[in-house]
Amino acid sequence: MAGSSVAAKVKVGMIKRLGKYFQNIFNDYKAAILETVQDSREQSVKASVYFTGLVAAGILMKSNPSSADLEDTLLQSAHELSLISASIRNKDSDSFVDNLRTAQRNGCLHHTNLGLFSLVWLSEYRDELDLYDAQCKYTQLPWYQWHKKIVDVGILGKFVTLSKKMQDYDVNLDEWKDKNLT
Numbered sequence: 001m002a003g004s005s006v007a008a009k010v011k012v013g014m015i016k017r018l019g020k021y022f023q024n025i026f027n028d029y030k031a032a033i034l035e036t037v038q039d040s041r042e043q044s045v046k047a048s049v050y051f052t053g054l055v056a057a058g059i060l061m062k063s064n065p066s067s068a069d070l071e072d073t074l075l076q077s078a079h080e081l082s083l084i085s086a087s088i089r090n091k092d093s094d095s096f097v098d099n100l101r102t103a104q105r106n107g108c109l110h111h112t113n114l115g116l117f118s119l120v121w122l123s124e125y126r127d128e129l130d131l132y133d134a135q136c137k138y139t140q141l142p143w144y145q146w147h148k149k150i151v152d153v154g155i156l157g158k159f160v161t162l163s164k165k166m167q168d169y170d171v172n173l174d175e176w177k178d179k180n181l182t
Contacts, residue, residue, distance in 0.1 A: 064118055065154035065158065070159065074101060080166070089170070091174065100120075119152075120150070120154065121151060122151055
């Protein structure tokens with residue numbers, strides 16, 4: 001019986017220590033929150049700027065388009081272009097979407113999520129290719145010219161360049177030049 005009472009005392013002592021540990025953590029977080037509220041009341045402009053920044057970052061992260069969104073948007077744009085005649089189709093829109101679709105088919109179109117926004121970029125070779133030119137770092141574009149590979153930026157639920165190119169996809173400017181109206 002003496003052995004079981006010692007085990008019970010050890011168990012109770014361990015539970016008390018865990019309770020004190022979590023109580024200390026709770027007290028630390030409570031003090032940090034109270035100090036934050038007090039500081040935000042004293043410096044309301046600074047607190048509102050921080051709060052606005054956090055809310056904006058949250059909105060950007062929540063509405064950041066994914067790789068699936070890129071595929072859907074690209075497919076929808078190609079479909080919209082296919083529904084209109086080639087004579088009234090905007091050449092810029094058609095060539096941009098066609099280049100992206102070709103790169104996607106070849107495995108050279110990539111989507112990189114950076115948290116607040118996304119980058120869509122082209123590579124010369126698909127990732128699985130084991131040719132010397134595809135693997136050698138000396139034949140690749142230098143790191144300081146990475147921006148030349150970017151073809152679109154995704155932010156707030158849309159891809160900026162693709163949306164801009166598809167804005168007047170059904171207006172062929174060459175058609176109007178022939179009639180001397182512009």
